Amino acid sequence: MLGRSTLILVRLGCCLIVGACSVPASQSIDKETGFLKELPEGVGAIAAPYQNLQEVLLRPEDGCYWYRYVGPVETTMLPLRTVAGRPICTQAAVQSEVTG
Numbered sequence: 001m002l003g004r005s006t007l008i009l010v011r012l013g014c015c016l017i018v019g020a021c022s023v024p025a026s027q028s029i030d031k032e033t034g035f036l037k038e039l040p041e042g043v044g045a046i047a048a049p050y051q052n053l054q055e056v057l058l059r060p061e062d063g064c065y066w067y068r069y070v071g072p073v074e075t076t077m078l079p080l081r082t083v084a085g086r087p088i089c090t091q092a093a094v095q096s097e098v099t100g
Helices: 001-020 041-046 089-100
Strands: 056-058 066-070 075-079
Touching: none
Parallel strands: none
Antiparallel strands: 056 066, 066 075
16 A cells, blocks of 8 residues: 555656646647647656657646657657656646546
8 A cells, every 4th residue: 555655646746847837738739740849848857868759749538748659660659758667647637546
């Protein structure tokens, strides 16, 4: 039980950082590509460096940021993660996880 509580608190802490950085989606989405025009500063600061930060979107289904990965075999969307490997989500996503 202690492990689950710790995980929730860590996610909540990350989301408090990211939550302040979220911008209304209608103002920041490129209508042609569907990706964010500009990544919130807080998200860029905590994202692991090996990810494509030029093609990122915020999925309304889960409230998390996803980036476009172009690999040798396929192109797919992957969750944007911190250096520690945690997914980067908005504060609303974490609150629903904590209460649900």
